[in-house]
Amino acid sequence: MTFFRFDIGARSRTAGRLMGRVRRELLRAVTEEKQAGLTQQELARRLQSGRSNVNRQLSGEAEITLRSLADLAWALDREITFELRRPDQTTGQNIAPQTSTIGHKPIRIIAPKSSDE
Amino acid sequence: MFFLKAMIVQPMPTITDLVDNGAIVKIDVELAPHDQPLRLLYGTPQFIAWLQEILDGARPARLLGHTSPAEQIDDLFHSFLSGEHLVFTRQFRVVRAEDNAVWELKTPDIRIFGWFMAKDCFVAVFGNWTDTIKDHDLYRGYRIAIRRLRRELDLDATLCVRGVAPDDVLSV
Numbered sequence: 690m691t692f693f694r695f696d697i698g699a700r701s702r703t704a705g706r707l708m709g710r711v712r713r714e715l716l717r718a719v720t721e722e723k724q725a726g727l728t729q730q731e732l733a734r735r736l737q738s739g740r741s742n743v744n745r746q747l748s749g750e751a752e753i754t755l756r757s758l759a760d761l762a763w764a765l766d767r768e769i770t771f772e773l774r775r776p777d778q779t780t781g782q783n784i785a786p787q788t789s790t791i792g793h794k795p796i797r798i799i800a801p802k803s804s805d806e
Numbered sequence: 807m808f809f810l811k812a813m814i815v816q817p818m819p820t821i822t823d824l825v826d827n828g829a830i831v832k833i834d835v836e837l838a839p840h841d842q843p844l845r846l847l848y849g850t851p852q853f854i855a856w857l858q859e860i861l862d863g864a865r866p867a868r869l870l871g872h873t874s875p876a877e878q879i880d881d882l883f884h885s886f887l888s889g890e891h892l893v894f895t896r897q898f899r900v901v902r903a904e905d906n907a908v909w910e911l912k913t914p915d916i917r918i919f920g921w922f923m924a925k926d927c928f929v930a931v932f933g934n935w936t937d938t939i940k941d942h943d944l945y946r947g948y949r950i951a952i953r954r955l956r957r958e959l960d961l962d963a964t965l966c967v968r969g970v971a972p973d974d975v976l977s978v
Contacts, residue, residue, distance in 0.1 A: 708881075
Protein backbone atom coordinates (compact mmCIF):
# COMPACT_ATOMS: atom_id res chain seq x y z
CA MET A 690 0.00 0.00 0.00
CA THR A 691 1.44 3.39 -0.97
CA PHE A 692 -1.54 5.55 -0.04
CA PHE A 693 -4.59 5.50 2.21
CA ARG A 694 -7.68 7.62 1.71
CA PHE A 695 -9.49 8.49 4.94
CA ASP A 696 -13.03 8.56 3.60
CA ILE A 697 -15.94 8.99 6.02
CA GLY A 698 -18.65 9.70 3.45
CA ALA A 699 -20.07 13.01 2.24
CA ARG A 700 -22.68 13.43 4.97
CA SER A 701 -20.29 12.97 7.90
CA ARG A 702 -17.65 15.01 6.10
CA THR A 703 -20.03 17.95 5.68
CA ALA A 704 -21.05 17.87 9.34
CA GLY A 705 -17.59 17.43 10.82
CA ARG A 706 -15.95 20.08 8.64
CA LEU A 707 -18.72 22.64 9.19
CA MET A 708 -18.49 22.31 12.98
CA GLY A 709 -14.72 22.34 12.86
CA ARG A 710 -14.73 25.46 10.70
CA VAL A 711 -17.10 27.30 13.02
CA ARG A 712 -14.84 26.55 15.99
CA ARG A 713 -11.71 27.60 14.15
CA GLU A 714 -13.32 30.91 13.17
CA LEU A 715 -14.27 31.49 16.81
CA LEU A 716 -10.79 30.55 18.00
CA ARG A 717 -9.22 32.90 15.50
CA ALA A 718 -11.42 35.76 16.73
CA VAL A 719 -10.64 34.86 20.37
CA THR A 720 -6.91 34.82 19.61
CA GLU A 721 -7.13 38.22 17.89
CA GLU A 722 -9.08 39.71 20.77
CA LYS A 723 -6.71 38.15 23.28
CA GLN A 724 -3.83 39.97 21.60
CA ALA A 725 -5.87 43.15 21.98
CA GLY A 726 -6.21 42.50 25.71
CA LEU A 727 -9.46 40.54 26.07
CA THR A 728 -9.17 37.76 28.65
CA GLN A 729 -11.25 34.62 28.60
CA GLN A 730 -12.57 35.67 31.99
CA GLU A 731 -13.86 38.91 30.48
CA LEU A 732 -15.35 37.04 27.52
CA ALA A 733 -17.23 34.75 29.91
CA ARG A 734 -18.37 37.77 31.92
CA ARG A 735 -19.78 39.45 28.81
CA LEU A 736 -21.67 36.26 28.00
CA GLN A 737 -22.81 35.87 31.62
CA SER A 738 -21.48 32.33 31.42
CA GLY A 739 -18.86 30.25 33.18
CA ARG A 740 -15.30 30.37 31.86
CA SER A 741 -15.14 26.58 31.68
CA ASN A 742 -18.32 26.51 29.63
CA VAL A 743 -16.83 28.93 27.10
CA ASN A 744 -13.63 26.86 27.07
CA ARG A 745 -15.54 23.68 26.35
CA GLN A 746 -17.42 25.31 23.49
CA LEU A 747 -14.23 26.59 21.93
CA SER A 748 -12.36 23.31 22.35
CA GLY A 749 -15.13 21.25 20.74
CA GLU A 750 -16.13 19.47 23.94
CA ALA A 751 -19.52 21.17 24.07
CA GLU A 752 -22.06 21.81 21.36
CA ILE A 753 -22.32 25.31 19.98
CA THR A 754 -25.94 26.14 19.27
CA LEU A 755 -26.91 28.87 16.84
CA ARG A 756 -27.82 31.00 19.87
CA SER A 757 -24.43 30.50 21.53
CA LEU A 758 -22.66 31.13 18.20
CA ALA A 759 -24.51 34.42 17.85
CA ASP A 760 -23.73 35.30 21.49
CA LEU A 761 -20.03 34.57 21.01
CA ALA A 762 -19.95 36.64 17.82
CA TRP A 763 -21.60 39.51 19.68
CA ALA A 764 -19.20 39.24 22.62
CA LEU A 765 -16.24 39.20 20.22
CA ASP A 766 -17.65 42.09 18.18
CA ARG A 767 -17.80 40.07 14.97
CA GLU A 768 -20.34 39.86 12.19
CA ILE A 769 -21.55 36.46 11.00
CA THR A 770 -21.83 35.69 7.32
CA PHE A 771 -23.70 32.58 6.27
CA GLU A 772 -24.60 31.29 2.84
CA LEU A 773 -25.84 28.09 1.27
CA ARG A 774 -25.07 27.77 -2.41
CA ARG A 775 -24.81 25.15 -5.06
CA PRO A 776 -21.28 23.90 -5.74
CA ASP A 777 -19.46 25.98 -8.35
CA GLN A 778 -18.59 24.40 -11.66
CA THR A 779 -15.67 26.41 -12.93
CA THR A 780 -12.73 25.59 -15.11
CA GLY A 781 -9.62 24.53 -13.25
CA GLN A 782 -11.25 23.54 -9.96
CA ASN A 783 -10.85 20.17 -8.28
CA ILE A 784 -13.28 17.48 -9.25
CA ALA A 785 -13.93 16.35 -5.71
CA PRO A 786 -14.21 12.56 -6.18
CA GLN A 787 -11.04 12.61 -8.26
CA THR A 788 -9.00 15.00 -6.17
CA SER A 789 -5.94 13.51 -4.68
CA THR A 790 -2.88 14.82 -2.88
CA ILE A 791 -0.99 11.76 -3.99
CA GLY A 792 2.04 12.56 -6.05
CA HIS A 793 5.18 11.68 -4.17
CA LYS A 794 6.95 10.42 -7.24
CA PRO A 795 8.49 12.65 -9.88
CA ILE A 796 6.50 13.09 -13.05
CA ARG A 797 7.30 10.39 -15.61
CA ILE A 798 7.60 11.60 -19.15
CA ILE A 799 6.56 8.88 -21.55
CA ALA A 800 7.87 9.28 -25.07
CA PRO A 801 5.27 9.01 -27.80
CA LYS A 802 5.38 5.86 -29.88
CA SER A 803 6.95 6.24 -33.26
CA SER A 804 4.80 5.60 -36.30
CA ASP A 805 6.63 2.41 -37.35
CA GLU A 806 5.90 0.65 -34.01
CA MET B 807 38.14 -5.37 2.07
CA PHE B 808 36.67 -4.37 5.39
CA PHE B 809 38.15 -0.93 4.96
CA LEU B 810 36.59 -0.60 1.50
CA LYS B 811 33.16 -1.62 2.82
CA ALA B 812 33.46 0.92 5.58
CA MET B 813 34.28 3.59 3.01
CA ILE B 814 31.08 3.02 1.02
CA VAL B 815 28.66 5.76 1.97
CA GLN B 816 25.06 4.67 2.15
CA PRO B 817 22.74 7.25 0.56
CA MET B 818 20.27 8.84 2.96
CA PRO B 819 16.74 7.61 2.31
CA THR B 820 14.35 9.96 0.57
CA ILE B 821 10.59 10.24 1.12
CA THR B 822 10.07 8.27 -2.08
CA ASP B 823 12.34 5.50 -0.75
CA LEU B 824 10.33 5.36 2.48
CA VAL B 825 7.04 5.06 0.58
CA ASP B 826 8.44 2.48 -1.83
CA ASN B 827 9.75 0.24 0.95
CA GLY B 828 6.51 0.50 2.93
CA ALA B 829 7.90 2.40 5.92
CA ILE B 830 5.32 5.16 5.45
CA VAL B 831 2.03 5.47 3.58
CA LYS B 832 0.59 8.63 2.02
CA ILE B 833 -2.65 9.76 3.68
CA ASP B 834 -5.31 11.53 1.68
CA VAL B 835 -8.75 13.02 2.29
CA GLU B 836 -11.26 14.36 -0.19
CA LEU B 837 -10.69 18.04 -0.86
CA ALA B 838 -13.40 20.56 -1.68
CA PRO B 839 -13.56 21.96 -5.23
CA HIS B 840 -11.47 25.05 -4.46
CA ASP B 841 -9.02 23.46 -2.02
CA GLN B 842 -5.42 22.99 -2.95
CA PRO B 843 -3.19 20.35 -1.33
CA LEU B 844 -0.70 22.65 0.38
CA ARG B 845 0.73 20.19 2.91
CA LEU B 846 1.67 16.50 2.93
CA LEU B 847 0.62 13.83 5.40
CA TYR B 848 2.06 10.34 5.83
CA GLY B 849 1.53 7.58 8.38
CA THR B 850 3.30 4.43 9.45
CA PRO B 851 1.52 1.14 8.61
CA GLN B 852 0.68 0.81 12.31
CA PHE B 853 -0.97 4.24 12.25
CA ILE B 854 -2.91 3.36 9.10
CA ALA B 855 -4.24 0.24 10.88
CA TRP B 856 -5.42 2.48 13.71
CA LEU B 857 -7.14 4.82 11.21
CA GLN B 858 -8.94 1.80 9.77
CA GLU B 859 -10.22 0.96 13.27
CA ILE B 860 -11.62 4.50 13.51
CA LEU B 861 -13.33 4.10 10.12
CA ASP B 862 -14.77 0.81 11.38
CA GLY B 863 -16.44 2.71 14.21
CA ALA B 864 -14.04 2.58 17.18
CA ARG B 865 -15.02 5.02 19.93
CA PRO B 866 -13.53 5.96 23.28
CA ALA B 867 -15.25 4.85 26.50
CA ARG B 868 -16.26 8.49 27.07
CA LEU B 869 -16.74 10.69 24.02
CA LEU B 870 -15.53 14.24 24.75
CA GLY B 871 -16.17 15.90 21.41
CA HIS B 872 -19.49 16.73 19.88
CA THR B 873 -18.64 15.05 16.60
CA SER B 874 -17.58 11.45 16.02
CA PRO B 875 -13.87 10.51 16.19
CA ALA B 876 -13.88 9.88 12.42
CA GLU B 877 -15.39 13.33 11.78
CA GLN B 878 -12.82 14.94 14.06
CA ILE B 879 -9.95 13.25 12.23
CA ASP B 880 -11.35 14.08 8.78
CA ASP B 881 -11.69 17.73 9.78
CA LEU B 882 -8.16 17.78 11.22
CA PHE B 883 -6.62 16.12 8.15
CA HIS B 884 -8.59 18.37 5.80
CA SER B 885 -7.45 21.50 7.68
CA PHE B 886 -3.88 20.29 7.60
CA LEU B 887 -3.76 19.20 3.97
CA SER B 888 -5.61 22.21 2.56
CA GLY B 889 -3.21 24.57 4.33
CA GLU B 890 -5.63 26.14 6.79
CA HIS B 891 -4.21 28.12 9.66
CA LEU B 892 -3.81 25.70 12.57
CA VAL B 893 -4.56 27.29 15.93
CA PHE B 894 -1.48 27.38 18.09
CA THR B 895 -2.34 28.88 21.43
CA ARG B 896 -1.85 27.91 25.01
CA GLN B 897 -5.17 26.20 25.47
CA PHE B 898 -6.22 25.02 22.08
CA ARG B 899 -3.14 23.79 20.34
CA VAL B 900 -3.76 21.85 17.19
CA VAL B 901 -0.05 21.19 16.88
CA ARG B 902 2.08 21.02 19.96
CA ALA B 903 5.86 20.93 20.21
CA GLU B 904 7.35 18.13 22.27
CA ASP B 905 10.91 17.31 23.19
CA ASN B 906 12.96 15.53 20.53
CA ALA B 907 11.06 17.19 17.68
CA VAL B 908 7.90 15.18 18.24
CA TRP B 909 4.64 16.95 17.50
CA GLU B 910 1.07 16.37 18.53
CA LEU B 911 -2.06 16.97 16.48
CA LYS B 912 -5.17 17.35 18.61
CA THR B 913 -8.91 17.01 18.46
CA PRO B 914 -11.19 16.76 21.51
CA ASP B 915 -11.05 12.93 21.55
CA ILE B 916 -7.90 12.18 19.56
CA ARG B 917 -4.21 12.74 19.95
CA ILE B 918 -1.86 11.99 17.04
CA PHE B 919 1.91 11.93 17.53
CA GLY B 920 4.58 12.11 14.87
CA TRP B 921 7.21 14.36 13.40
CA PHE B 922 7.78 16.72 10.49
CA MET B 923 10.09 15.29 7.82
CA ALA B 924 10.15 18.72 6.24
CA LYS B 925 8.18 21.92 6.55
CA ASP B 926 4.48 21.14 5.91
CA CYS B 927 5.19 17.40 5.71
CA PHE B 928 4.07 15.37 8.75
CA VAL B 929 4.46 11.68 9.52
CA ALA B 930 1.86 10.29 11.94
CA VAL B 931 3.14 7.40 14.06
CA PHE B 932 0.72 6.96 16.97
CA GLY B 933 -2.94 7.76 17.42
CA ASN B 934 -4.90 7.22 20.60
CA TRP B 935 -7.80 8.51 22.68
CA THR B 936 -7.17 11.71 24.62
CA ASP B 937 -8.40 10.14 27.85
CA THR B 938 -6.20 7.06 27.47
CA ILE B 939 -3.08 9.14 26.87
CA LYS B 940 -3.76 11.36 29.88
CA ASP B 941 -4.81 8.52 32.19
CA HIS B 942 -1.74 6.43 31.39
CA ASP B 943 0.65 9.33 30.76
CA LEU B 944 1.78 7.96 27.40
CA TYR B 945 3.52 11.15 26.22
CA ARG B 946 7.05 10.12 27.20
CA GLY B 947 6.69 6.61 25.75
CA TYR B 948 5.48 7.96 22.43
CA ARG B 949 8.30 10.51 22.25
CA ILE B 950 10.94 7.83 22.87
CA ALA B 951 9.35 5.39 20.40
CA ILE B 952 9.19 8.02 17.66
CA ARG B 953 12.81 9.02 18.20
CA ARG B 954 13.80 5.34 18.03
CA LEU B 955 11.84 4.86 14.79
CA ARG B 956 13.58 7.84 13.20
CA ARG B 957 16.95 6.38 14.14
CA GLU B 958 16.02 2.96 12.76
CA LEU B 959 14.98 4.57 9.49
CA ASP B 960 18.18 6.64 9.51
CA LEU B 961 16.27 9.90 9.25
CA ASP B 962 17.34 11.79 12.35
CA ALA B 963 19.96 13.82 10.51
CA THR B 964 18.04 14.42 7.31
CA LEU B 965 14.25 14.08 7.21
CA CYS B 966 13.50 15.62 10.59
CA VAL B 967 12.66 19.22 11.45
CA ARG B 968 14.04 19.95 14.90
CA GLY B 969 12.49 23.37 15.47
CA VAL B 970 9.82 23.74 18.11
CA ALA B 971 8.14 26.93 16.89
CA PRO B 972 5.05 26.70 14.65
CA ASP B 973 6.86 28.63 11.93
CA ASP B 974 9.57 25.98 11.87
CA VAL B 975 7.16 23.30 10.69
CA LEU B 976 4.28 25.13 9.01
CA SER B 977 4.64 27.77 6.34
CA VAL B 978 1.07 29.09 6.58
